Amino acid sequence: MPQLWYKCATSQTDCILAVMATDSHDLSTESELLTSLPDIAVSVQGFGSQDTAQALGNGVIHLLHEVGRFIDISSLDGVTIAVDYDAALRDLDRGIEGLRPEERTKDGILTGVGKAILVKRADDVKTHLVFAAEALSCLALKEADSGLFYLALALIAHECAHVEEHARRNRQFPGTLLNEESLGFVPACLRQFSEAFWCEYAVCRASANFAPNEGDGFREALKLRLEPARREAREAIKAYRTHGDALRVFNEVGLAVIEPLRMASYLFGHLDGFSGDLTDVTIELPTNDQAFVAGITELVSQLRDLWDRRDHWESHDDMLVLGETAFDVLRLCGVDVQPSANGQAHIAVPITLDTIP
Incomplete structure (x- = not known):
């Protein structure tokens, strides 16, 4: 087992676990692969019982060690597991002044419980993982429910794959990550959308074998986003005819349109990684709307090409x-x-019969 030492923090409800990960710590009798887990600190925050905090930390460290045999997490900065997940995201020291605090995904459909956050440590770009304690609490038990255990494993593997993906891009294109260069409106949106699609596709593909039961969840998330997308876009455009705020209609229609594409990136990354064969995109789409059928089909083709030459x-x-x-x-x-002059954008909303109030 990994050597652990424990240190009580100033708050009695916090416990810091430091893992000394070395090549001699072989937890698996089935594999001689060495773990890529580095020497890190795992912070378990918000528990009234130090024994529970230590048990949870041990469980997470064990899974990190095992996942690290197959996913490169050598650039992992550390791990925070917190009862108050939102506060842990806000309070994380990212090593650069002025960065906007991270927030969880929470939109009425999906609620985030894990996040891989880029941080700067000296001259190095690393990734720090933050988890909501509730999502991993089963790991503190001696005999965890198998369903909850596999959900926890899938979550940890997914975030570990973000560590690997971040490091790969940072090696290829030093200085790109955490770069606060000023971009115009359209280039900034292009970058934001592209990174969202690519990162989730690549991460789900890399971690698919740790998440054998996640396919239906990804399908359901895509369905929940895709089915109302066109209606929500039309309603937003109808409202625009009255309020006339071009940026508002871009944001509202953009949310309705972009989220199904992002959910598709999760699903097809998982399917491509888990099955070993490339799934027919149209079979998996719960819509006949040709704008989305053609768009998602093209997006997945582009993602697969980027993966093949990553x-x-x-x-x-x-x-x-x-x-x-x-x-x-x-x-x-x-x-x-x-795009228009001075980095701004020209947003046009043509009048059509189905978008007239």
């Missing part, structure tokens, strides 16, 4: 084709965005 991109901007596909779908759903 160590050989010509530049970090290779991924921007993904954002361009998103803008194509956005245009088909009624909002056309083009």
Whole structure:
């Protein structure tokens, strides 16, 4: 087992666990693969019982050690497991002043319980993992429910795959991650959309074998986003005819349109990684709306191409084709965005019969 030492923090409800991960710590009798888990600190926060905190920390460290045999987590900065997940996200020291605090995904459909956050340590870019304690609490038990255990394993593996993905891009394109360069409105959106699609596809594909039961969850998430997307876009455009706020209609239609594409990135990354064969995209889409069928089909094709040559991109901007596909779908759903002078954007919302109030 990994050697652990414990130190009570100033608060009696906090416990810090430091893992000394070395090549001699072979927990598996089935594999001679060495773990990539580095020497890190795991902070378990908010528990009234130190024994429970230590048990949970041990359980997480054990899984990190095992996942680290197959996913490269050598650039892992540390792990925080917190009862108050939102506070842990806000309070994380990211090593750079002025960065916007991280927030969990929480939109009425999906609620985030784990996040891989880029941090700067000296001259190195690393990734710190933050988890909601509730999502991993079964790991503190001697005999955990198998369903909850596999959910915890899938979550940890997914976030570990973010560590690997971040490190891969940082090696290929030093200085790109955590770069606060000023971009115009359209280029910034292209980058944001593209990174969201690519990262989730790549991470789900890399961690798929640790998440054999997650396919239906990804399908349901895509369905929940996709089925109302066109209606929500139309209603937002109808409202625009009255309020006239171009940025507002872009944000509202963008949310309705981009989220199904992001959910599709999760699903097809998982399916491509788990099955070993490339799934027919149209079979998995719960819609006949051709704007989304064509757009998601094109997006998945682009993601697969980027994956196949992921160590050989010509530049970090290779991924921007993904954002361009998103803008194509956005245009088909009624909002056309083009760059204009001074880094701004021209947002056009053509009048159509189905978007007249």
